[in-house]
Structure formats: C-alpha cells, structure tokens
Amino acid sequence: MRHAAKTHASAPARPRGSRLRTNGLGPLGAAIRVVLLLLLAVFFGLPLLWLLLAPTKTNTQLTDWMPLAFGSFARVGEAWKNLTDFSDGVVLRWGLNSIFYTFGSLLLGLAVTLPAGYGLATLRFAGRRTLIWLTLITMIIPSSALVLPLFLELSYVRLANTPWSVILPAAFFPFGVYLAYIYYATSLPNDLLAAARIDGCNEWQLFTNIGLPLSRALLGLLTFVSFTANWNNYFLPYVMLNNSRLFNLPVGLQVLMTGTSALRPTFATDLPIRRAEVALAGLLLVVPVALVFLYSQRFVVSGALTGATKE
Amino acid sequence: MVKTVAAARPRARGRARIQAGHLFVLPYALLLLAFGIGPGIYAFCLSFATFAEGRPQFFQAGLANYVTAYTDFRFAGVFRNVALFLLISLPVGVIGVVVIALLLHMREGSFGTAMRTIYFLPGAVAGPTAVLLAIFVFDPNISPFQSLLQAMGYEVVSDVIRPRSLPLLFTLLGFFAGAGGWIAIFYGALNSISQEVLEAATMDGCNAWQSAWFIKLPLIRPYVAYMLILTFAGNVQLFAEPQLIAAAGAAPIPQPWSPNQLGYEFAFGLGNFGASAAISLLMLLIGLAGALLVLRATTIFRVDAAEA
Numbered sequence: 001m002r003h004a005a006k007t008h009a010s011a012p013a014r015p016r017g018s019r020l021r022t023n024g025l026g027p028l029g030a031a032i033r034v035v036l037l038l039l040l041a042v043f044f045g046l047p048l049l050w051l052l053l054a055p056t057k058t059n060t061q062l063t064d065w066m067p068l069a070f071g072s073f074a075r076v077g078e079a080w081k082n083l084t085d086f087s088d089g090v091v092l093r094w095g096l097n098s099i100f101y102t103f104g105s106l107l108l109g110l111a112v113t114l115p116a117g118y119g120l121a122t123l124r125f126a127g128r129r130t131l132i133w134l135t136l137i138t139m140i141i142p143s144s145a146l147v148l149p150l151f152l153e154l155s156y157v158r159l160a161n162t163p164w165s166v167i168l169p170a171a172f173f174p175f176g177v178y179l180a181y182i183y184y185a186t187s188l189p190n191d192l193l194a195a196a197r198i199d200g201c202n203e204w205q206l207f208t209n210i211g212l213p214l215s216r217a218l219l220g221l222l223t224f225v226s227f228t229a230n231w232n233n234y235f236l237p238y239v240m241l242n243n244s245r246l247f248n249l250p251v252g253l254q255v256l257m258t259g260t261s262a263l264r265p266t267f268a269t270d271l272p273i274r275r276a277e278v279a280l281a282g283l284l285l286v287v288p289v290a291l292v293f294l295y296s297q298r299f300v301v302s303g304a305l306t307g308a309t310k311e
Numbered sequence: 312m313v314k315t316v317a318a319a320r321p322r323a324r325g326r327a328r329i330q331a332g333h334l335f336v337l338p339y340a341l342l343l344l345a346f347g348i349g350p351g352i353y354a355f356c357l358s359f360a361t362f363a364e365g366r367p368q369f370f371q372a373g374l375a376n377y378v379t380a381y382t383d384f385r386f387a388g389v390f391r392n393v394a395l396f397l398l399i400s401l402p403v404g405v406i407g408v409v410v411i412a413l414l415l416h417m418r419e420g421s422f423g424t425a426m427r428t429i430y431f432l433p434g435a436v437a438g439p440t441a442v443l444l445a446i447f448v449f450d451p452n453i454s455p456f457q458s459l460l461q462a463m464g465y466e467v468v469s470d471v472i473r474p475r476s477l478p479l480l481f482t483l484l485g486f487f488a489g490a491g492g493w494i495a496i497f498y499g500a501l502n503s504i505s506q507e508v509l510e511a512a513t514m515d516g517c518n519a520w521q522s523a524w525f526i527k528l529p530l531i532r533p534y535v536a537y538m539l540i541l542t543f544a545g546n547v548q549l550f551a552e553p554q555l556i557a558a559a560g561a562a563p564i565p566q567p568w569s570p571n572q573l574g575y576e577f578a579f580g581l582g583n584f585g586a587s588a589a590i591s592l593l594m595l596l597i598g599l600a601g602a603l604l605v606l607r608a609t610t611i612f613r614v615d616a617a618e619a
Binding site: 024025029030033034036037038041043044045047049050051054063067068116118119120123125126127128129131132133140141142145146148149150153172174177182202204207228232235239250251253278279282286287289294 | 330331332333334335336338340342343345346347349351354367411414415417422423426428430432433434435437438439442443446447448453454455456457487490491513517518519520521522541544545547550551555558559560561571574575584587588590591592594597598599601602603605606612613
C-alpha cells in the first residue's frame with residue numbers, strides 16, 4: 001500500500017521535459033484521441049448533469065424544455081417539500097436508516113477487520129492459510145450471489161426483517177481484511193515489533209500502540225470502500241426487510257419508483273411525486289458517494305483498490 | 312508433558328502467540344462462518360428439504376427441489392437471457408475499458424485527469440438510482456440524448472426499452488456505472504509499467520499506438536483476465552435492473568428475466584424456499600468457480616504477502 005502510494009506520488013515529479021509517452025502520437029493522432037475522449041465524456045457526464053438539473057424543473061418543463069435547461073431553485077424547494085411530505089415524512093426516516101446501517105456496518109466492520117488483518121499479517125497460527133484462502137474466495141464471489149442464501153439462513157434464525165439482517169452481513173468485509181493484511185504485512189517494520197516484544201509488550205499492546213497508529217492510510221481506504229458499498233446497498237435490504245419503516249434510501253427510492261405513478265406518465269394521480277421528486281431522491285443517494293469519489297480517486301489509481309469493483 | 316523449565320519457556324511462548332493470533336481473528340472468523348460460508352451450507356441443506364408447518368424438514372425431499380427448479384418452464388429462458396447479456400457485455404466492457412485506459416495513458420496532463428474523473432463519477436450511481444437514470448435517459452421525450460434517440464426513430468420510452476433490446480441496454484447501463492472504476496484500475500496498472508521499457512520502445516521507433524498495442528497491452532494482460540472473470544461472475548447475478556424496470560412500469564418486459572429473479576420469485580412469489588435454494592446454490596457455484604479461476608489463473612492476489 002505504502003509503496004504503491006509512493007510510486008503514484010512520484011509520477012508528477014518527473015521532469016516536464018521528458019514526456020516520453022507523448023512521442024509518436026502526431027497531431028492527427030492527438031486530435032483523434034481528444035475527440036474520442038470528449039465523446040466519452042459526453043456519454044459518462046451528460047446523464048449525471050441531466051439528473052442534477054432535473055429537480056429544478058416541473059414535469060411539463062422536463063418534457064417541453066431543452067434537456068439541459070435550468071428551471072429554478074424555488075422548484076427544487078418545492079420538490080423537496082413534496083418528497084418529505086410523502087407518506088408522513090418516511091423519506092427522512094429512510095435517510096436516517098441509511099446513515100445508521102451504513103455507519104453501523106462500517107464501525108463494526110472496522111472493529112473486526114483491523115485486528116483480523118493485523119493478526120494474519122504478523123502472527124503465525126494454525127488455520128491461518130485456510131482463513132486467507134477463504135477470505136480471498138468470499139471477497140471475489142459477487143455479494144449478490146449470497147443474498148438469497150443469506151435470507152434463507154437469517155429467516156431460519158428469525159433475524160430477517162430486523163436492522164441486524166442488513167448491518168451484520170455487511171460488517172463481514174473480506175476485501176477489507178485482505179487490504180489490511182497486505183497493508184500490515186508490507187508496511188509494519190518487523191524490527192520494531194520484535195524490539196517491542198523483547199521489551200515485554202504483549203501482542204494486543206503491539207497492535208494498539210504500533211499497528212493502529214500506523215493505520216491512517218489504511219483506515220481511509222477501508223472507510224471509502226465500505227461506505228460506497230453500503231450506502232448503495234440495495235439487493236440485501238430489499239430481500240431482508242419487509243417493514244417499510246426499516247427500509248434504507250435505495251429500497252425507499254425503489255418504493256417511490258414503483259409505488260407511485262412518477263414514472264408512469266399515463267397514470268394521472270394527485271400524489272405530487274413526479275419525475276423531479278424521484279430524481280431528487282436519486283440525487284440524495286448519488287451526491288454523497290460522488291463527493292467521496294472525488295476525494296478518494298487517488299486510492300484507486302494508486303492500484304490499492306484492485307478488486308474493489310466487484311458487483 | 313513438560314520435562315524441564317528451560318524447554319518449557321519457548322514452548323509456552325509459542326503457544327501464547329498461537330492463542331493471540333486466534334483471538335485477533337476470532338470475531339472475523341465468526342462473521343466469515345455466519346455470513347460467508349454459512350449461507351452456502353444452509354442453502355445446500357435447504358435444497359434437499361421439504362417444508363411442513365412452515366419449518367424445513369432437512370433431507371426429506373431428495374432431488375425434488377432441483378427437479379422443480381431446473382425443469383421450471385422459465386429456467387431455460389432466464390439463462391438464455393443472461394447468456395445473451397454476457398455475450399454483449401463482456402466484449403464491450405473489456406475492450407471498451409482497455410481502449411479508454413490506453414488512450415488516456417498516451418499522454419499525461421490535466422485533460423486526461425479531468426476525463427478520467429468524469430468517467431469515474433457515474434460509479435456513484437448504483438442499483439435503483441442506475442435504473443431510474445436509465446428510464447430517464449432511454450425516454451426520447453426527456454432524455455439528454457433526445458436528439459439522438461429521435462433521429463433513430465424512437466418516440467416513447469417503450470420503443471427503446473423492449474424485450475429484444477434489454478441485453479444491449481443492460482450493457483450500456485453497466486458500462487456507464489462500472490467502466491470508470493475499471494479504467495482507474497487499468498490506468499494504475501499502466502502507471503506501474505517501468506519507464507525504461509517504454510523509453511526503450513520509443514527509441515526502437517515505436518509510435519504511441521504501437522507501444523500501446525505491442526508493449527502496454529501484453530503487460531496488463533493479467534488485469535484483462537481478472538476483469539473478464541469478475542465481470543462474468545458479477546453480470547450473471549443481474550437482478551436489480553430487470554426487476555426494477557418492470558416494477559416501475561416504464562416499459563413492459565417479461566418477468567422473471569434473470570436467474571436471480573427466478574430464485575427470488577420461487578422464494579417470495581411461490582413460497583418455495585427449497586427450489587429457491589436450488590437456484591441460488593447454482594448461482595453461488597458459478598460465483599465460486601469465478602473466484603477460484605481468478606486465484607488460480609491470475610497473480611493479482613497474494614496469499615503470502617508476509618513472506619514476500
């Protein structure tokens with residue numbers, strides 16, 4: 001981890017004159033490259049920009065105006081009011097649930113993950129290799145493959161339809177254990193640990209006095225991965241939760257999409273949940289993650305996040 | 312058991328360290344057992360169970376649940392659907408990501424960085440939000456790509472979202488939300504290619520395109536294999552997109568469309584948990600096969616980081 005960050009940091013420090021990669025591109029090649037990359041920027045960027053502008057317009061303005069026209073901020077306030085009035089303010093409740101589940105899984109996950117990664121990296125014990133293999137396997141299997149079996153299991157022990165059925169499975173964070181394991185194995189000075197052991201530190205003291213204080217970069221990385229995965233967690237709570245007061249925002253957004261006529265323009269109802277309101281609810285989910293992304297993109301480029309994009 | 316004091320000390324210390332290691336990993340091992348391995352084992356048991364009085368009677372059903380699930384009239388259809396989806400999404404995804412990463416990597420600078428950030432941001436869009444955005448973007452009346460859709464002769468959203476076009480639409484949706492993360496990973500891999508190798512190629516007369524094709528691409532091949540396997544394993548599990556597009560009523564599409572939807576339908580629509588377990592076990596085995604393939608065929612993950 002640390003050396004990966006270092007190689008990344010050293011990249012911009014290369015002298016400006018030696019831009020060897022650019023050699024042999026030629027003016028035509030450079031132009032083709034720029035045009036292609038700009039077209040791609042339209043593909044990736046335009047839908048997000050549209051979503052950001054959608055709550056500023058009324059339903060009629062959305063169809064009649066230019067797609068990227070800006071309506072008014074007053075209209076955003078109106079959409080916000082309609083959204084929070086929906087079903088006695090249940091949207092705010094979903095938002096609070098989302099925060100509770102996300103940070104519950106994050107904190108519990110970190111409390112379990114950091115000692116496990118540390119133990120795997122610095123100690124030798126029976127079953128260690130088996131545990132590493134099981135960690136690798138479970139981190140690569142798509143989490144959606146486990147959702148139905150998890151539901152069957154948790155309904156057998158009568159935990160389904162409780163907040164725990166969402167928080168506990170998401171606190172199981174094998175990718176985090178793998179990252180912590182690699183981090184501690186490559187960045188902890190072994191001599192320091194040995195010296196502290198001779199001075200009479202026990203293993204737990206080593207972890208809290210040496211391991212944890214050196215974990216800042218690791219903590220940032222794990223928080224980023226866990227937050228983005230859990231904030232958007234949909235399939236698991238959708239299957240586990242039955243009581244709409246327990247839903248998180250993604251499942252709540254699904255209720256807005258499927259339980260109202262917002263996306264069925266032919267069904268006219270008095271309920272003021274229309275495209276703009278649903279788009280605003282979608283933004284509540286997208287914007288926090290997008291901000292975290294902007295801040296943490298360097299983790300991904302440093303190569304530290306290999307394996308983070310499993311679906 | 313212990314003969315002398317002198318011999319006892321190192322042994323006792325060795326044993327203490329073993330215990331410490333176990334204590335460090337114990338909470339994690341419990342979670343792994345409960346939420347990583349347990350569900351698979353339980354689904355296995357359940358797939359042979361019958362249900363009397365609402366509680367499972369384990370190993371009473373023989374293969375009946377498998378017969379029910381795998382001979383269901385929708386079984387072949389849902390697998391044909393995802394097979395078609397994989398046939399389009401795998402090549403589009405892998406080739407698209409590799410080409411974009413190589414294009415970006417040809418020249419350093421703020422333009423490339425800005426583009427990379429724009430490609431990366433849609434990764435924040437997932438699950439229901441992605442479907443919501445898709446319903447908007449595929450609607451010729453409001454889409455930001457309105458003029459393009461109208462030029463292609465589409466008038467309403469159900470012209471675009473049709474059963475036959477679903478594999479392509481899910482591919483576009485997956486690429487929109489997922490490509491940026493992969494591009495960043497490939498870009499990181501390209502950055503780790505040694506500068507000397509690229510300099511040598513340039514001196515030997517490689518232009519930018521040739522060095523991308525002959526030097527960089529072969530060096531990032533392990534990542535291509537890794538992405539292929541993970542994308543395959545992930546895309547097979549498709550659930551939210553067909554489920555939500557149908558439920559939102561934006562366009563009529565046949566249900567269930569994907570295997571996971573069929574498993575869900577068995578559990579929640581028909582109350583047949585045994586057949587649901589038989590299907591989800593099959594999906595789990597596909598995921599497991601993908602995981603073992605990644606660990607066996609690529610060198611991306613290390614088991615022995617500490618020894619290295």
